[in-house]
Amino acid sequence: MSTATAGPARRRRARSREERGIGSSILLHGTLIVASLIALFPIVWLVLTSLKPRDGWLSSELKFFDNSSLDNYTRVLTETQFPNWLLNSVIIAGLTTVIGVFLASTTGYAISRFRFPGYRGVMWMLLITQMFPVAILIVPLYNLMAGLGLLNQIPGLVIAYMTVAVPFCAWMMKGYFDSIPREIDQAGMIDGLTPFGTFWRVILPLARPSIAVTAFYSFMTAWGEVAYASVFMTGEETRTLAAGLQQFVGQHWSDWGLLTASAVLIALPAAVVFLLVQRHLVAGLTAGATKS
């Protein structure tokens, strides 16, 4: 896929080398610089605030640096439940990712390769379940979890996240499988592999970038989910990050120092991984989009 698009793209870039006037160059860079500043500023401000001393956020003046210290970070890590929440979030998001990707890839492969009775039904199911508003499922799921004793339990939340992650991931995997030539499957079959064998030994290894993307996507979905987490995980110990952080800025008491420090701790690993996989992410998403 990437080699196929890289060729024409490079050629076109060479073509559009036509001279650009100095005015339009300034305009182009100016626009992009302004856009980049808007994109970056909130994040930069977050980091700066988190580095201010304990009550540094309580200032109405515009100061970028103010006795920088790691005070907020030590407080978050030692005086709050943050480490607990972090552990919960990691476990929940990890489980969601592993199970979700496995389920999504088999389905994605089936709807990419086979035209079976029910094919369109499955396609529609995948599309429609993405539309399901939290509101309609949350009450029955809550009752279901309560009935099964899964409230405040990690498996309960993982199960709930499956409903969110799997349809979209299957959709994305399908897009990627579509871009792998069918001849490769046929070659596998001719060599005596069963359809499952072909999938497992030939196609899945080829789809590794897309699996990475899907995994990352479902990890982020579980990592950042708020509604289910706020309702299903109510115990101080069992909260996830998204539910727990709300404690820092409640109605009657708020400590933005704690909040900004923990936000940085949460966003930093996510952003690093994101920047590492973003190339694949782009390819995976557009493969999904152009071929759907």
Added chain:
Amino acid sequence: MATSTGRVTGTARDRAAGADGARGRGRPKKAGPVRRSMSQHWYAWAMVAPVVVVTAALIGWPLVRGVYLSLTDATEATMGRTIGVNVIPSTYGFTGLDNYVDILTSGLFWDKLIWTVIWTVACVGLHYGLGLGLALLLNRKMRFRSVYRLMLILPWAIPSFVAAFIWRYLYNSDYGVINAMLKAAGLGAVGWLDDPTTAKLAVIAVNVWVGVPFMMVAMLGGLQSIPGELYEAAEVDGATPWQRFRHITVPGLRIVSSTVVLLGTIWTFNMFPLIFLITGGGPGSSTEILVTYAYREAFTGIRNYSGSAAWGVIILLLLVVMALVYRRALRKQGEVW
């Protein structure tokens, strides 16, 4: 083989529910073809089965249950529950369409619907417009291209609940940096989240900030998949830049656009975390979209499970209708699915 055949009949039955509309091709003849299609398709069904089963159990069942609840008067008070060893039976009853009538005749619903539509259209429109614009800029050869790209993508890397908290702090009327800047510029402070209008603008701005990178990246991918030869040919034929954009870029982006706009609309319509965490729906309930309102019904005060379920059903119907209309519009233009 015996076990796998058993599995197939199971899955085939599971599938039947979702497939009514789609079976036309598979069933023209009688028993013989059924068996043949079984042996031909069993692996496809087996691969789809896990997801279908999971979906049926976790979405199908709650959905059915949700629809049922929406036809009753279940609240926290009437719902059966177990306290210690005491089992309190449910006392709610079937009330037919009362919940729906209540909702549809209340001004509240229409207020929320109008605001949700404005919210969705404004956000998706801005996402798409800005995303396409930035993608077109980034698709040129220039210096620092990858630096810009990286910086512009960054908001996407921030989990949305973190983004919500960041922005809530920026908007803070006493300590927020936006007001600090206004003051530095000699203007008065604005209570961004205290006034319905500014609060609405504020949440839209946040969602735009969060959502543009996705659109930009998708559009950039779409632009790069348009063969360069088309532009070369157009240039040889003397097409102006606008003509090239209009007749090559726009049609070339159609498939990507239609998918991302549909997805974007659904996501925005259901965008829970931003509004929930930034304004909590307030001031009053002015920034509450349908989804957050239904959530509030279900989980604050006396939990009104049935009312919330009815809201949920209505929201779902709205989305399904929208998707159908959208799909039909696409199909008219000769799209695939």
